[in-house]
Amino acid sequence: MTEFAIIWDWLGFAVRWLHVITAIAWIGSSFYFIALDLGLRKVPNLPVGAHGEEWQVHGGGFYHIQKYLVAPEQMPDHLTWFKWESYATWLSGAALLMVVYWVGGELYLIDQAKADLSLFQGIAISALSLTIGWLVYDRLCKSGLAERPIFLMLLLFVLLVIMGWGYNQVFTGRAMMLHLGAFTATIMTANVFVIIMPNQRIVVKDLQEGRTPDPKYGKIAKLRSTHNNYLTLPVVFLMLSNHYPLAFATQYNWIIAALVFLMGVTIRHFFNSTHARNGKPYWAWAVTAVLFVCIMWLSTAPLTQSDYDEEEARALTPAEQVYASAEGFEGVTDIVLGRCSMCHAREPGYDGIHRAPKNILLETPSEVAAAARQIYLQAGVTDAMPPANVSWMEFEERKAIIAWFRAAQNGSS
Numbered sequence: 082m083t084e085f086a087i088i089w090d091w092l093g094f095a096v097r098w099l100h101v102i103t104a105i106a107w108i109g110s111s112f113y114f115i116a117l118d119l120g121l122r123k124v125p126n127l128p129v130g131a132h133g134e135e136w137q138v139h140g141g142g143f144y145h146i147q148k149y150l151v152a153p154e155q156m157p158d159h160l161t162w163f164k165w166e167s168y169a170t171w172l173s174g175a176a177l178l179m180v181v182y183w184v185g186g187e188l189y190l191i192d193q194a195k196a197d198l199s200l201f202q203g204i205a206i207s208a209l210s211l212t213i214g215w216l217v218y219d220r221l222c223k224s225g226l227a228e229r230p231i232f233l234m235l236l237l238f239v240l241l242v243i244m245g246w247g248y249n250q251v252f253t254g255r256a257m258m259l260h261l262g263a264f265t266a267t268i269m270t271a272n273v274f275v276i277i278m279p280n281q282r283i284v285v286k287d288l289q290e291g292r293t294p295d296p297k298y299g300k301i302a303k304l305r306s307t308h309n310n311y312l313t314l315p316v317v318f319l320m321l322s323n324h325y326p327l328a329f330a331t332q333y334n335w336i337i338a339a340l341v342f343l344m345g346v347t348i349r350h351f352f353n354s355t356h357a358r359n360g361k362p363y364w365a366w367a368v369t370a371v372l373f374v375c376i377m378w379l380s381t382a383p384l385t386q387s388d389y390d391e392e393e394a395r396a397l398t399p400a401e402q403v404y405a406s407a408e409g410f411e412g413v414t415d416i417v418l419g420r421c422s423m424c425h426a427r428e429p430g431y432d433g434i435h436r437a438p439k440n441i442l443l444e445t446p447s448e449v450a451a452a453a454r455q456i457y458l459q460a461g462v463t464d465a466m467p468p469a470n471v472s473w474m475e476f477e478e479r480k481a482i483i484a485w486f487r488a489a490q491n492g493s494s
Contacts, residue, residue: 085490086454087462093180100173104320107166108313114163115310119357121148129154151296156288164278171270174320178263182207182256187400188451189256194387196251206251207260214244214264215271227304234346237308241265241342245335254329255322255440261338262319265312272305310353314345323439327380330440337376344372389427393445401450407489413482414449417456420472431471457486 121133134147182190183204191203217240226233244264248257280298287294318341322328328337351365397405423430425443442448459466461482
């Protein structure tokens, strides 16, 4: 158990690395095909059933691409299916959610000041809530609203805003942002897995068996693919937000998330219009800039932080009690208060630091116990904290942190 924290942190790093790689592949292919689809040219002498074509050059060669709205008259021998980019991104993201927010739930997931939840209850809400969005969204898409795509997008936006507000009632701001991103990504991947790919298989099977495919399947898939296109940029923002307290640690974080979804629409509208050769709506950048200024203004609201007196008086959780009762805790608390709390404070005293990094506070014994694993990894095993060792933490102090954490892990008191 002594080195479990190190192994788990490396596991989190590896899963995050995988998640970033798969997300690049998914987002890249998604953006490419949207741009390709919008940029197709209708030229004379296209094959029967072809909607348009495009010539492209890359890597020293030329590519001649033709799109069929339904399918070609004769099925090719080989088809490349674009699906695993989406599946792998969602699966790696789900794994990362479990590693960071389920295992580290008492620090990163649950905000006891908002809701008195056990870790199990928080994990249950985390897991079950991800399915709700897809079920509601899918029902909306299968209603008559599919013929009113703009109104459908507005309803999807309302759903996302409601979920952001709801997450913020029970989770930390950091977890709210991440879960809203996962909530949205679940809708996107479910679109691929439940709608787009099955519809493509129906079309292929009809062709193989000599039937004329129904064009409705392509139309349905196109609607879901368009939604995915507009949701991509906000999801990336939400996934990165956990590194920036200005985004997640304010009382208006759910409104910030809502404005980010609107920014995703304005940015994609510019590029979609450009690729479709419908002009370049530069006004979209002006709207995006206004939205971003609003986000920066909202971020200046007071941080959502526990009151010092209330934090000092609250009862420790069972997990925190393990570290608070371990040999060396009082000494480590003194070290952290002397070397770290000038930055990790409600009112940081270090020049240039206006908000506690990642909104992690280290001013009370309970906060030191809650952040035990982070202190061990960042200031004990490594010298990542304090940055550049600006507070002159000594080697013996780092050894004391290591000894305390391992004592807690081994049950020594």
